[in-house]
Amino acid sequence: MNGAADLGGMMGFGPVIGEPEDEYFHADWERRALAITLAVSAVGAWSIDAGRHARESLPPAEYLSSTYYEIWIKALERLLLDTGLVEADELAQRRSLRPGVPVNRTLSATAVPAVLAAGTRYDRPVDVPARFAVGDRVRTRNMHPTGHTRLPRYARGKVGVIERVHGAHVLPDTNAHGAGEHPQWLYAVLFDARELWGDAAEAGLTITIDAWESYLEPRPAG
Amino acid sequence: MADDGGMAARVDALESILIEKGYVEPAALDVIVETYERDVGPRNGAKVVARSWTDPAYRERLRHDATSAIAELGFSGRGGEHMVALENSPELHHLVVCTLCSCYPWPVLGLPPTWYKSPAYRSRAVIDPRGVLADFGVTLPDSTRIAVHDSTSEVRYLVVPMRPVGTEGWAEDQLAALVTRDSMIGTGLPRIP
Numbered sequence: 085m086n087g088a089a090d091l092g093g094m095m096g097f098g099p100v101i102g103e104p105e106d107e108y109f110h111a112d113w114e115r116r117a118l119a120i121t122l123a124v125s126a127v128g129a130w131s132i133d134a135g136r137h138a139r140e141s142l143p144p145a146e147y148l149s150s151t152y153y154e155i156w157i158k159a160l161e162r163l164l165l166d167t168g169l170v171e172a173d174e175l176a177q178r179r180s181l182r183p184g185v186p187v188n189r190t191l192s193a194t195a196v197p198a199v200l201a202a203g204t205r206y207d208r209p210v211d212v213p214a215r216f217a218v219g220d221r222v223r224t225r226n227m228h229p230t231g232h233t234r235l236p237r238y239a240r241g242k243v244g245v246i247e248r249v250h251g252a253h254v255l256p257d258t259n260a261h262g263a264g265e266h267p268q269w270l271y272a273v274l275f276d277a278r279e280l281w282g283d284a285a286e287a288g289l290t291i292t293i294d295a296w297e298s299y300l301e302p303r304p305a306g
Numbered sequence: 307m308a309d310d311g312g313m314a315a316r317v318d319a320l321e322s323i324l325i326e327k328g329y330v331e332p333a334a335l336d337v338i339v340e341t342y343e344r345d346v347g348p349r350n351g352a353k354v355v356a357r358s359w360t361d362p363a364y365r366e367r368l369r370h371d372a373t374s375a376i377a378e379l380g381f382s383g384r385g386g387e388h389m390v391a392l393e394n395s396p397e398l399h400h401l402v403v404c405t406l407c408s409c410y411p412w413p414v415l416g417l418p419p420t421w422y423k424s425p426a427y428r429s430r431a432v433i434d435p436r437g438v439l440a441d442f443g444v445t446l447p448d449s450t451r452i453a454v455h456d457s458t459s460e461v462r463y464l465v466v467p468m469r470p471v472g473t474e475g476w477a478e479d480q481l482a483a484l485v486t487r488d489s490m491i492g493t494g495l496p497r498i499p
Contacts, residue, residue, distance in 0.1 A: 092405035092456065093433045097426035100441040103419040105348055105487045110420070113314040118342065118417070119335035120321050122384075127329055132460075136407055152408065152423040157317055170323055178319035184327030193333035200341060201413075203383035206460040234458045236405050238432065250388065250461055270459055272390075281433055288451040291432050294459035 085137075085230055086237060088144035093238040093281070117153040121160050126191035126199065129167040133260035137232040138162045208267035210252040214297075216271060220246045221303040224273070224295060232260035235299045239291075242279050243303050247292055248272035255296055269297040347416035348487035350381045351464060354414055355490065356482035358391070359469040369393070372464065376414060385412030388461045392453070394492075399450050400465045401438070401492030403431035404457040411462035415487060422491065432456055442493045465492045472499050 109115050125135065138159035140147075147155060164170035174181050191199060216222060226241035227233070234256050250270040258266045274292045277285035324330045354376055358365040368375040372389035376382065389411060392400035404410065405428045410418040421427050431438050435452045439445070446452070455463045467489040473481060476499075488494025 089406055091425050091428040092431075094425070094429040097424070097429055100421050100424065100427045100430070100438055100493075102442055102488070102493075103421055105419075107419070108343055108417050111310055111314065113310060113317040115339045115343070116317045116321055116335065117313075119338040120317070120324055120330060122338050123330040123334050124324055139407065148425060152420065154311070154313055157313065157320065161320065169329060170327070174323055175320075178315075178323075180323045180326035184329055187329060190329060190331060191334045192331055193337045196334050196337040197341065199384075200338075200346075201383040203385070203387040203413075205387045207388065234406060236456065236458065238405075239456075248390070250459070253388075253459060253461075256459075270461070272455075272461075274453075277433075285433075286436065286452070289435065289454070290451070291454045291456060293456045294461055296459075 085140060085232065086228055087140040088142070088147035089136075089140035090237050092236045114153045117157050121156050122200075123191050124160070124164070124169075126189065127169070127187045128189060129169055129187065130163050131259050131262075132204075133232060133254075133256040134262070135159065135163065136256070137260040138166075140232070206254045207251045208254060208265065210267050210269070212269075214249055214269040214271075216246045216249070216269070216297070216300065216302075218246050218249060222246060222271075222273060222300040223303045224299055225301060227299075229257065231257065233257050233299075235295060236293065238280055239273075239275065239293050239295075242275055244273040244275040244279070246271050247274040250294065253296070255298070257296075257298075271295055271297070271300070273300070342412075342417050346381075346413060348414070348485075348490065349482070350379075350416070351411070351414035351487070351490045352482040352485035353379055353478070354381070354391075354464065355466050355485045356478045358393075358466055359473075359481055360478050368466070376464075381413040383413050385410060386414060386462050388459075389414075389464060390461055391464050391466050392455065392492075393466045394468050396447075396468070397449070397451060398453055399446055399492065400453050400455060400463070401431060401435050402455045402457060402463045402465060403428060405429070405432055406456075406458060409457035409460075409462065411464050414464050415490060419487070439493065442488060444493065444495060465490050467496050470496050470498055 253270040277289035372391040408423040
């Protein structure tokens with residue numbers, strides 16, 4: 085979707101302010117925000133892609149005026165409501181009013197290190213060969229889906245070169261909406277900055293994105 | 307915090323609801339925070355970089371299968387299931403961003419810093435990376451090309467900075483101390499001995 089999260093190439097946000105390496109949180113509630121988000125996602129009620137879509141679906145003015153952990157919490161509330169794990173009156177009254185619904189699993193303290201160290205792989209076996217090979221010239225599609233996609237606006241309808249074939253991965257565009265994993269070949273696609281940003285762009289600068297096969301079409305000859 | 311917009315109370319209430327309903331275990335929350343505040347951070351990535359500087363065979367494995375090479379040192383999992391290492395050279399400097407959200411290689415760098423998640427960084431890294439580097443006080447020679455990598459999939463990128471000159475014969479842990487977090491994102495350079 086063309087939401088506020090798709091920030092590449094926007095201007096006017098000011099300088100980037102660095103931060104010491106050991107400064108992870110700026111308030112204790114941020115620690116709790118991280119912890120509850122990770123712990124309740126282990127219940128398995130939504131995918132990583134649905135989580136990202138909930139965040140990018142915040143109204144643009146709200147997204148841009150929220151800190152990152154605020155965005156997480158607002159999206160988490162949305163996901164809990166959408167999946168029925170928590171109901172609106174409970175959020176409004178800020179307390180549980182009824183027992184929890186049955187869930188597949190919960191994350192125990194003893195399991196945390198192993199679960200985090202295991203992660204979740206997103207590559208999948210597919211029985212079709214990759215359509216593109218390293219060095220192929222491709223054009224990204226000019227598409228503006230209302231749902232989730234990982235093709236940034238700045239890289240739509242642009243000609244690039246396949247730099248790397250990552251394997252076949254879960255397709256976020258469907259998985260975010262509970263419409264299946266539909267794994268597709270995933271590629272790193274390299275663009276000359278001038279293709280993306282015009283003639284004033286720095287010579288030699290390149291930008292690479294990861295793009296699923298359905299984001300790409302062969303570059304027409306000529 | 308002077309003004310958190312009511313977030314502390316909001317998160318507190320949410321946490322209570324989730325615990326009461328049996329979806330999360332209070333002790334698990336503490337372990338998650340401890341893990342990312344104490345155990346999993348950029349010192350992990352620094353070990354990977356230092357090993358690649360001292361062990362040519364390891365460097366080769368890191369080039370070809372970064373996920374496995376990083377796992378050799380004990381680092382794996384959430385946010386780093388599919389790793390790619392990007393080696394800097396005098397000709398080419400890599401810079402990693404996630405313009406769409408905040409994708410970041412957690413097992414090797416830990417939680418992302420605030421700036422990595424900020425609109426300022428996410429908007430500008432892809433169109434004006436030299437300007438972003440200037441914000442960090444980094445100036446590269448004009449002859450060094452910049453390659454920006456926008457993390458738009460579950461693949462995560464780790465920049466392997468160049469080994470500083472004058473470190474010949476240094477031990478791995480001495481070298482690791484030179485490797486900063488920002489140098490593994492591409493917004494910084496290793497410390498000069």
